[in-house]
Amino acid sequence: MTGGKTMDMKINTVLVGLDGLPRAEPALRVGLELARVLGASPSFVHAVPVPMPVWPDIDTTRFVELNEASVEAARGHMQMALTEMVGDGLPGPLGDCLRVIPGYPSRVLVDRAEELDADLIVLGSHKKRSLVDFGSTARGVLSQVHCSVWVQPCKFDPVRRILAPLDLSEHSLEALRMAVMLASSIGARVDTLYCFDAPEYSWGGIPGYPDAVPAYLRDESLDAVRGEYERVLAEFDWNGVEHQQHFAKGPPVPGILARQGDYDLIALGTHGRTGFSAAVLGSVAYACLKQSHLPVLAIRHPERCWTA
Template identity: 30%
Template sequence: MFKTILVPLDGSPMSEQALTLAVRLAQSHSADVHLVHVHSPYTTTPITIEGLPVIDEELRSLAATHELTYLRQLAASLPISDHEPIIARLEGPIAFALNRYCYDIGADLVVLTTHGRNGFTQLWIGSVAESLLRSLHIPLLMLRPSPEMPEPTPFRHILVPLDGSALAEQILPHAVTLADQEGAELTLVRVIEGDPNTGPGGVTYRPHENTLTAQRETAQVYLDRLTQDLLARGHPAHCRVVAAEHPARAILATATDVGADLIALATRGRSGLSRAILGSVADKVLRGGNLPVLALRPSEMG
């Protein structure tokens, strides 16, 4: 269960779209919700509150007053009965401040609306979300912004891409928790190499049919085992093996095909500020799709 949910807010209606989902999960899990704003002295669009001046009589900025009033007003408007929302105004680099706060409160889920544009070659996740994915080992539930406040509709079908590794499987408990709460079914998918590929020197090769058959059978046995385990524990689950040249595109196409409304996956990669933490497949799924994504940086310790 998710017990402590953090929602980063920047004062924009777009960031507030994450509140609907966060509130629904908090109600279901009897979880604490933390509404957090990180003050940025460089923002060109500071939060304004109707009826409050921007500066005081000594020409000092009232940014802190505005930001705290904004958080208090949001907290008071949320229909959470079990626990009153907790508000926090932080200072410092945004991603660093959020990261530190997550550890301080023991957050086990971050729900946020991402900034960005569609397309494999364009930015999907904002810099804050990507920085959190690099540094946290708790799931981030990232939502696409929409022109209007989204309806509070539960997720009904969650697609979980797996690659056969224990690292990738670390997303499963979180996906199951969300599926149980939302009344959703799970589809596990594994993509195997199935189309012509370009090797060294630009030489195009096609995997041998026997190799493809062996890969498919191995992947099917793997997914069947996981699926049967989920079914035995009462979780509605299915599985698919897909042969494709481009795994990320195959994952997105499978999500459309099965009617998924959420993709849950573990990112892969290496730690360190100078290295990309997102694996190439996860990165393309995050940047190329329109669905909400539950993403987790797996821990080497499991």
């Protein structure tokens, strides 16, 4: 990328956030499999909520002792559960890759990711959360970390087909490169999708009143965008990965979600183009994370960030 940072395609460290077990099992298995096929080091973290010192007449020493006891109890529980779930599937001693840390889950995950310089965070189910948001932990992590985040809302299945929505921004193409790297490592195919959402109205005539965009102008715009889409993908380095391109008319979110049944993973950038004529991929990424029943790989660019 001219004048800015480029994404590092190599994944060296995979950090898995472990919620309550067995609910965390899908994320655990995804993290272990990704670490295996990518040659990365897996690490696991579990956050233990620590109550505020609201009890009357409790001194600081006693409060610290209670917190330490809670953490130790949680650590023992997590170690036992992980051993039962994966047995000898861990690449090294459990004590070397598991951390149980007191604090809010999103803050613990962000701090641990920074400490490890993690390249990928894997989170588990958010389906039991409020419909207002796709999960406070996931959103808190995405708003602060500088690495990509994989959200696994379902049981773990091998990924053979990846859907990579594009808006032709440089960030979305960087995200496509990451998807291709992953596909090359796991033996998957990548299908791209561009959703052309042509404006029906424009502003520029009588103040306060929209003008209908003539059909011929919408058709010309569609042909121009489709031509650019085909040109960019024809020049793209696919690294031998099987691929296919799709072009559709309509808003991107319904277009992406309508194709869920044909894929095992949605991989997309967290930001894209802004402006009247193109989708804001940040909004698209958020909607997919919130509504998709598939795993979603939200690929961050080092120069872009969300707001919490």
